[in-house]
Amino acid sequence: DDFGTGYSNxxxxxxxxxxxxxxxxxxxxxxxxxxxxxxxxxxxxxxxKNLGLAVVAEGIETNAQLQxxxxxxxxxxxxxxxxxxxxxxxLYKYLIGAERPIIPSSHPDSIPQISAIQ
Numbered sequence: 001d002d003f004g005t006g007y008s009n010x011x012x013x014x015x016x017x018x019x020x021x022x023x024x025x026x027x028x029x030x031x032x033x034x035x036x037x038x039x040x041x042x043x044x045x046x047x048x049k050n051l052g053l054a055v056v057a058e059g060i061e062t063n064a065q066l067q068x069x070x071x072x073x074x075x076x077x078x079x080x081x082x083x084x085x086x087x088x089x090x091l092y093k094y095l096i097g098a099e100r101p102i103i104p105s106s107h108p109d110s111i112p113q114i115s116a117i118q
Contacts, residue, residue: 013051021048025059025079031068042072049073 013021023044030037041057048055057069060079069077086094 013047013053018053020054020056020076021051023055023057023074028057028059028065028069028079029061031065035068038068038072041069041074045072045074 012018021044023041027037027041027044031041045055054075056076056078057074058078060066060069060077060081062081065079066077066081083094
């Protein structure tokens with residue numbers, strides 16, 4: 001989570017048992033029509049793929065950011081453009097389009113994973 005900021009370190013990518021790398025919003029936010037930060041994000045995505053990791057970008061707020069990330073090969077994303085943060089009941093309601101929250105009877109592991117960028 002928040003790769004490239006704080007105490008994240010390249011050595012963690014090979015030492016820890018991870019399957020997904022999340023690109024911090026501080027790298028995603030500047031992506032715009034000028035291409036600011038594009039090379040950094042492109043390199044993070046390439047590194048992730050070379051290590052066999054899935055990659056998710058956080059903080060997607062504009063369609064331009066979404067399209068840029070898709071063109072760079074980003075597999076997933078999160079941010080206010082795609083959906084607001086939500087609890088489990090809100091998530092079920094969002095996924096099925098129901099008008100009322102539903103409490104699942106199944107284990108959370110049975111919930112299918114969803115890629116926000118297709």
